Amino acid sequence: MNSPSALSRPSHVHLVVVALLVGLLVATVSLVRGDGDPAALVKFGEERTARTEHAESEMGRDVVTFSDLGHDGQFFFIQALDPLHVDPEVHASLLDRPIYRAQRMLYPLIAGVGGAVPAGWLPWSMLATNLAALALGTLGTARLAELNGANRWWGLAFTLNIGMVFEVDISGAGVLAFAAAIWGVVMLEQDRAREATAWFLVAVLAREVMLLFLGGVIVLRWLRTRRIPWMLGAIPAG
Numbered sequence: 001m002n003s004p005s006a007l008s009r010p011s012h013v014h015l016v017v018v019a020l021l022v023g024l025l026v027a028t029v030s031l032v033r034g035d036g037d038p039a040a041l042v043k044f045g046e047e048r049t050a051r052t053e054h055a056e057s058e059m060g061r062d063v064v065t066f067s068d069l070g071h072d073g074q075f076f077f078i079q080a081l082d083p084l085h086v087d088p089e090v091h092a093s094l095l096d097r098p099i100y101r102a103q104r105m106l107y108p109l110i111a112g113v114g115g116a117v118p119a120g121w122l123p124w125s126m127l128a129t130n131l132a133a134l135a136l137g138t139l140g141t142a143r144l145a146e147l148n149g150a151n152r153w154w155g156l157a158f159t160l161n162i163g164m165v166f167e168v169d170i171s172g173a174g175v176l177a178f179a180a181a182i183w184g185v186v187m188l189e190q191d192r193a194r195e196a197t198a199w200f201l202v203a204v205l206a207r208e209v210m211l212l213f214l215g216g217v218i219v220l221r222w223l224r225t226r227r228i229p230w231m232l233g234a235i236p237a238g
Contacts, residue, residue, distance in 0.1 A: 012139060015152060019138040019159045023131045026168045038123040039063035042077045043170050045070025051078060051094050058119035073126065073171030075101055080112030080122050106205035107173035126171045134159060134168060137179030140186050147189045158182065177207035185217060188232075197232050204236040211237060 027041060034040020039059070044052045046065045051074050055063055058081060075095055082091040083105055085098070092098045111129040112122060142155025158164060158179070167174035180203035187196035200217075203210040218233050 012142070012152075015138050015142055015155045016135045018156060019135045020131055022159050022165070023127075023134045023168050026165055027127055027131075030169055034064040034066075037064040040066075041123040041127050041171050042073040043071035044074045044077075048074065051075075054078065054091075054094050055119070060120070071170035071172070076104075076108045076111070076126065076171060076173060077119075077122055079105065079108035080115070080117065080126065081119060082115050083109040083112050084115070086115070103208040104173050104206065106202065107176050110176070123171070127168075130168050130171065130175045133176040133179045134164065137164070137175060137182055140179060140182035143186050144182060144189065147186070173206045177203045177210050180206060181210055181213050184214075188217065188221065193229065193232060197235050200232065201236045 030040045030043075031038070039055065042055075042063075044055060044063055044065045046052075046067055047069050051070075052063060052065055055074070055077060078091050078094055079101060082088070085092045085102060088098065092102070095101045107126075107129065111117070111126040113125070117125045137158040138155045140155075141158040142152040145154035146152060161178075164175050164178065166172070180199050184196045184199035184203060187193070187199055200210070200214050204214065214233060214236055218229060221227075221229050221232070
């Protein structure tokens, strides 16, 4: 028979359900603000007319816009149309800084399935990618909590992080990047350096700023072991 303490602990399924509900709630608010237009998930800006017009041309209809410049989702939308910049004159030329944006290629590559997803479906596939990443990050945080003797419910610290909520709202790459970084730490805590390196590589390919996170991890690793994990830092940096 299960003990009361065991029954009070959430299963992984419970954590995933909560994470998905939070993500869907955020997406629903965006859709309501955009009168039900899925493009509201991407946050096109009124003042960035060239990008909005390009999206409308690709989708074959008008799209809802938000005040001022919009948010990063519009750049990832354009990247997802051609994530590897095979035809940069058509899509990448509309990015504000194409080379800089290309450093954040993993999220649009996954969401656009390498450019195969039709433009009209991209807002949904971008949301689906972030929902999956939200669940992944929640499970990783729960596992990290368990490894340190805490309850799995601490996994919701990832779900309810205001930064993650904001990234879901604007269809940004931060959820995928942070989820991968969390799993990198989990692998290190289990002395699985190769798997950790792979996860940190995913994190950096999603958002190059995760190199700062990785730098902190390397410093902590050095303080604990007095050894510098060269491979852990060199591969993602490269």
